[in-house]
Amino acid sequence: MRRYVLLGLVLALGLIMAVxxxxxxxRLGGKLIIAQGTDAESVDPxxxxxxxxxxxxxxxxxxxxxxxxxxxxxxxxxxPKGVLAESWxxxxxxxTWTFKLRSGxxxxxxxxxxxxVVKLNLERALHPDCAAPFRGAVLGxxxxxxxxxxxxxxxxxxAIVWRANLLLGPEGNNVSVAITSxxxxxVSVSGSAITVTAPAGTTAAAVIKAVNExxxxxxxxxxxxxxxxxxxxxxxxxxxxxxxxxxxSVEAPDASTVRINLASPFAPLLQHLAHTAAxxxxxxxxxxxxxxxPPCGKGLQDQxxxxxxxxxxxxxxxxxxxxxxxxxxxxKDAAGRPLPYVDELEWRVIPDDAARMIELxxxxxxxxxxxxxxDVPRLQRDPxxxxxxxxxxxxxYIGMNVRERIPDKPDGAPNPLADKRVRQALNYCxxxxxxxxxxxxxxxxxxxxxxxxQVFGYAKVGPxxxxxxxxxALLREAGxxxxxxxxxxxxxGRYVRDVQxxxxxxxxxxxxxxxxxxxxxxxxxxxxxxxxxxxxxEHQLYLLGWGTIxxxxxxxxxxxFHSSQWPPGPFxxxxxKNERVDALLQQGREEPDPAKRKAIYAEAQxxxxxxxxxxxxxxxxxxxxxxxxxxxxEVHVTERLILWKTWLE
Amino acid sequence: MxxxxxxxxxxxxxxxxxxxxLIFAVVRLQPGDPALEIAGQGATxxxxxxxxxxxxxxxxxxxxxxxxxxxxxxxxxxxxxKTKEPVASKVWGRFLNTLELTVAAMVVxxxxxxxxxxxxxxxxxxxxxxxxxxxxxxxxxxPVFWQGIMLMLIFSLWLPQWLGWGLPATGRGTIWHVILPxxxxxxxxxxxxxxxxxxxxxxxxxxxYILTAQAKGAPQISVIFKHALRxxxxxxxxxxGLAFGGLLSGAVLTETxxxxxxxxxxxxxxxxxxxxxxIVQGAILIVALAFVVVNLLVDLLxxxxxxxxxxx
Numbered sequence: 034m035r036r037y038v039l040l041g042l043v044l045a046l047g048l049i050m051a052v053x054x055x056x057x058x059x060r061l062g063g064k065l066i067i068a069q070g071t072d073a074e075s076v077d078p079x080x081x082x083x084x085x086x087x088x089x090x091x092x093x094x095x096x097x098x099x100x101x102x103x104x105x106x107x108x109x110x111x112x113p114k115g116v117l118a119e120s121w122x123x124x125x126x127x128x129t130w131t132f133k134l135r136s137g138x139x140x141x142x143x144x145x146x147x148x149x150v151v152k153l154n155l156e157r158a159l160h161p162d163c164a165a166p167f168r169g170a171v172l173g174x175x176x177x178x179x180x181x182x183x184x185x186x187x188x189x190x191x192a193i194v195w196r197a198n199l200l201l202g203p204e205g206n207n208v209s210v211a212i213t214s215x216x217x218x219x220v221s222v223s224g225s226a227i228t229v230t231a232p233a234g235t236t237a238a239a240v241i242k243a244v245n246e247x248x249x250x251x252x253x254x255x256x257x258x259x260x261x262x263x264x265x266x267x268x269x270x271x272x273x274x275x276x277x278x279x280x281x282s283v284e285a286p287d288a289s290t291v292r293i294n295l296a297s298p299f300a301p302l303l304q305h306l307a308h309t310a311a312x313x314x315x316x317x318x319x320x321x322x323x324x325x326x327p328p329c330g331k332g333l334q335d336q337x338x339x340x341x342x343x344x345x346x347x348x349x350x351x352x353x354x355x356x357x358x359x360x361x362x363x364x365k366d367a368a369g370r371p372l373p374y375v376d377e378l379e380w381r382v383i384p385d386d387a388a389r390m391i392e393l394x395x396x397x398x399x400x401x402x403x404x405x406x407x408d409v410p411r412l413q414r415d416p417x418x419x420x421x422x423x424x425x426x427x428x429x430y431i432g433m434n435v436r437e438r439i440p441d442k443p444d445g446a447p448n449p450l451a452d453k454r455v456r457q458a459l460n461y462c463x464x465x466x467x468x469x470x471x472x473x474x475x476x477x478x479x480x481x482x483x484x485x486x487q488v489f490g491y492a493k494v495g496p497x498x499x500x501x502x503x504x505x506a507l508l509r510e511a512g513x514x515x516x517x518x519x520x521x522x523x524x525x526g527r528y529v530r531d532v533q534x535x536x537x538x539x540x541x542x543x544x545x546x547x548x549x550x551x552x553x554x555x556x557x558x559x560x561x562x563x564x565x566x567x568x569x570x571e572h573q574l575y576l577l578g579w580g581t582i583x584x585x586x587x588x589x590x591x592x593x594f595h596s597s598q599w600p601p602g603p604f605x606x607x608x609x610k611n612e613r614v615d616a617l618l619q620q621g622r623e624e625p626d627p628a629k630r631k632a633i634y635a636e637a638q639x640x641x642x643x644x645x646x647x648x649x650x651x652x653x654x655x656x657x658x659x660x661x662x663x664x665x666x667e668v669h670v671t672e673r674l675i676l677w678k679t680w681l682e
Numbered sequence: 683m684x685x686x687x688x689x690x691x692x693x694x695x696x697x698x699x700x701x702x703x704l705i706f707a708v709v710r711l712q713p714g715d716p717a718l719e720i721a722g723q724g725a726t727x728x729x730x731x732x733x734x735x736x737x738x739x740x741x742x743x744x745x746x747x748x749x750x751x752x753x754x755x756x757x758x759x760x761x762x763x764k765t766k767e768p769v770a771s772k773v774w775g776r777f778l779n780t781l782e783l784t785v786a787a788m789v790v791x792x793x794x795x796x797x798x799x800x801x802x803x804x805x806x807x808x809x810x811x812x813x814x815x816x817x818x819x820x821x822x823x824x825p826v827f828w829q830g831i832m833l834m835l836i837f838s839l840w841l842p843q844w845l846g847w848g849l850p851a852t853g854r855g856t857i858w859h860v861i862l863p864x865x866x867x868x869x870x871x872x873x874x875x876x877x878x879x880x881x882x883x884x885x886x887x888x889x890x891y892i893l894t895a896q897a898k899g900a901p902q903i904s905v906i907f908k909h910a911l912r913x914x915x916x917x918x919x920x921x922x923g924l925a926f927g928g929l930l931s932g933a934v935l936t937e938t939x940x941x942x943x944x945x946x947x948x949x950x951x952x953x954x955x956x957x958x959x960x961i962v963q964g965a966i967l968i969v970a971l972a973f974v975v976v977n978l979l980v981d982l983l984x985x986x987x988x989x990x991x992x993x994x
Contacts, residue, residue, distance in 0.1 A: 072951070072952075075765050350772070350775075350943065351948065381852075381941070384941060384951065385830075387827075388831065391839050561715075
């Protein structure tokens with residue numbers, strides 16, 4: 034008997050040890066604690082903007098595809114990998130994308146992942162009424178039938194104008210629309226201008242119907258039916274930000290197939306679908322949320338259910354969010370063992386940098402994000418802490434208004450920055466190495482292209498060396514009278530050490546006899562100032578950052594350098610225009626072959642670099658403090674942590 | 683007494699009305715557009731318009747204000763622009779957290795302040811007086827963020843290395859978590875209370891009734907606490923009450939350093955920085971209400987301390 038008890042004990046002990054034993058080095062279990070500076074905004078894909086939120090969300094809810102970055106002989110390759118989608122294909126004309134979903138995946142609430150759920154999620158993210166933050170930039174838009182637009186009297190003329198203004202021409206160009214009062218309802222189309230005449234009392238629905246009939250005849254597409262008003266009868270072009278091709282519809286032909294139809298080919302669609310804004314939530318939870326807060330059910334709050342490796346257990350606002358392991362998670366590691374390795378993730382909010390570092394040093398948190406550069410030497414001496422330096426996709430630049438006159442109208446002042454040589458001179462005159470070394474504490478990377486190496490399509494085309502003599506020669510050649518006076522508008526506290534960067538640039542340009550006046554501004558007013566049509570714009574130099582969050586050159590180049598992207602609305606805020614660049618960026622968008630796309634973007638970057646519409650400065654680094662006993666924690670270039678393959682020793 | 687309390691509470695209404703109007707105006711006067719904050723990088727003008735319309739931000743100021751008042755009468759503080767959660771529940775939970783911290787800080791402030799003040803007053807210009815008054819000077823002058831980090835370094839980082847035991851640095855949870863933030867938050871008030879106690883005690887101790895008490899042979903301890911301190915209390919209680927109200931609304935730095943999930947951080951992080959107007963409005967309204975209530979309690983306390991004061 035005693036023997037059996039002993040045997041039983043040994044067996045039990047063996048079992049316990051088996052559970053906790055290292056599995057090929059990976060130890061299971063434990064709680065991983067992460068400290069971030071800010072709390073999550075929500076756990077809802079249509080209601081977040083910041084990377085700390087995305088970091089948490091991607092452990093709970095998942096996208097169809099994700100972007101893996103691999104270092105191949107020093108060349109960084111970004112490849113889309115299937116997550117919820119097992120495979121995908123694109124039609125020869127590039128307009129129809131078909132995704133096959135992985136089978137047998139269940140949401141945390143027990144419901145199945147089907148094509149209908151994906152359709153519901155994408156349509157919610159794309160629905161204009163839901164005003165999802167990343168809708169315009171990342172997801173493009175669905176064209177809803179204008180027949181469902183609100184009805185009303187023609188007195189609500191502006192609303193109709195606004196609607197009509199969301200028509201797109203065959204090339205995706207905007208159409209301008211004017212509504213005038215007249216005896217009978219009529220619509221005339223000439224080129225990209227539509228004139229509507231309507232007698233008083235005509236319903237909005239009737240006007241829309243009339244425009245619609247013409248729209249069909251003239252191959253016009255409704256971009257959206259977002260309600261709104263722009264306050265005038267004659268409408269200026271709406272923001273032409275069409276970053277992701279115009280998804281006209283999402284279909285679910287069977288339970289495991291999702292089809293996305295585009296109005297025009299859009300090669301980087303996968304990159305856009307890999308963004309956190311395109312994560313898929315349980316349909317049950319979405320319907321519950323919509324019932325609670327129609328029409329979109331914003332802020333799924335504590336009830337989100339996804340397919341991810343962890344499930345949301347508790348969220349104390351401003352304090353912590355606790356995620357527990359999803360025991361039925363579908364993904365396995367390379368050796369076929371179930372993921373994730375740890376049982377729990379605790380995301381703590383510690384806003385103060387110094388306090389966050391103290392908690393890391395104490396060992397009460399395992400990972401602390403955003404290590405202040407000044408703390409780097411001290412933490413590097415700590416044998417229990419490893420610092421991770423990963424480039425961020427955020428590029429910091431000083432844009433230049435390149436129009437002939439400022440503002441760009443006959444009585445505007447002549448603009449020396451319209452001359453490419455002057456712009457190049459500014460680039461030669463600014464010592465980027467010094468900015469990185471002294472202001473950024475070495476924790477940044479001097480830009481050698483408008484985008485960073487992790488972005489698909491990156492080509493090294495720079496940097497501009499620090500060469501004041503060359504700058505002086507170029508200024509002489511351009512016939513500029515020195516000292517040249519310029520204004521530099523910049524935000525305060527938006528980017529790491531932005532004020533100091535502006536001051537350094539001012540001092541450096543000063544040595545080239547370019548006198549720069551600094552105008553620091555609160556960020557939102559600053560954005561308003563540079564978001565004007567060239568005929569009203571007063572700005573010359575402006576300091577700004579751009580994160581290429583889709584990791585595709587299209588997102589980092591098209592919206593910043595294509596001439597269709599001039600403000601108001603889009604982001605080519607220096608009004609740069611080069612026809613060859615325009616053509617290349619359009620080709621890059623439509624070309625399906627990755628190798629050809631690379632060549633296209635390489636040429637575009639070379640031209641942009643030569644034209645120098647920016648002073649190309651640097652990209653920021655993310656410094657993350659990780660305790661030594663934490664293994665395989667990945668810091669993604671898009672400022673997210675990936676912890677489902679992480680274990681504790 | 684009861685009618686006094688009711689009258690005071692009624693008088694609070696115009697005060698709070700003024701507060702709501704000021705806050706309502708100020709949050710809308712500051713530069714920045716909540717729609718832009720909600721939309722983030724890559725927002726188009728069309729999305730911004732949709733957001734503004736959805737949130738009612740495109741309506742005239744007075745219409746928005748009257749709408750806010752109407753809802754307020756029904757106890758509805760509105761919904762967060764960003765997350766659509768009801769502001770009232772969000773604000774209330776955070777307010778209780780701040781109240782917890784503030785009460786702990788006041789306990790620290792009163793214990794330290796009274797002890798130091800009484801010792802100084804009993805032995806004016808002695809070494810003890812000098813030490814406590816220099817301490818008070820430090821207490822007033824030390825910036826909260828510096829003091830907080832120093833306390834954390836000593837008690838949370840170094841102490842565990844030497845003794846194997848220390849205090850938690852950040853967060854809220856056990857009673858141990860509240861100690862360091864309470865000391866940090868209470869120090870300034872402790873210093874002010876100490877100086878106040880000292881000066882009023884010194885004044886009272888010179889009074890003839892103290893001499894009388896001592897002459898009739900009352901024990902020293904009873905002279906200090908019964909005859910002197912009680913008479914010195916009125917101005918001190920005023921200071922304590924003001925400090926309490928001030929701490930309730932001004933704990934934001936301490937809350938930030940210690941990652942304490944209080945109402946100050948709510949106002950700054952989720953309200954002002956993201957232009958979430960209803961949160962700022964709701965939170966400040968609650969804080970203002972708390973201030974009014976604390977003032978009322980202080981006034982009522984006068985009557986208890988000094989029986990000559992009557993509110994009829």
